Amino acid sequence: MTLKRIASKSNKKARNCLKCNRRLTNLKDNVVNTCEGCGQQHLVDFYTNNTIVLTVAERPELRRRPGEPKAADPEPEQNQEAFKEALEAFRKKWKGV
Numbered sequence: 001m002t003l004k005r006i007a008s009k010s011n012k013k014a015r016n017c018l019k020c021n022r023r024l025t026n027l028k029d030n031v032v033n034t035c036e037g038c039g040q041q042h043l044v045d046f047y048t049n050n051t052i053v054l055t056v057a058e059r060p061e062l063r064r065r066p067g068e069p070k071a072a073d074p075e076p077e078q079n080q081e082a083f084k085e086a087l088e089a090f091r092k093k094w095k096g097v
Contacts, residue, residue: 004062005054014052018042024054030065032057 007014019040041057055063
């Protein structure tokens with residue numbers, strides 16, 4: 001089963017179910033749309049550049065709404081002292097070789 005589909009609105013498969021590939025009717029933006037055949041729930045996003053994005057409702061973390069800024073990844077903490085200790089141990093280990 002596909003989790004996400006990004007396609008042009010004019011593409012024939014753009015409005016098909018991600019699970020059973022049946023045609024979805026009456027798609028609404030930012031609403032859970034259910035397939036009449038298999039019952040799969042989809043989240044739909046319409047972009048201004050004539051793009052449609054279908055995402056399964058069970059995986060909303062894969063979805064990004066138009067105009068929504070990307071979430072910044074938190075900076076990993078750099079522990080300089082632990083790195084220096086590990087580097088010193090590595091150098092001592094290989095010094096004799």
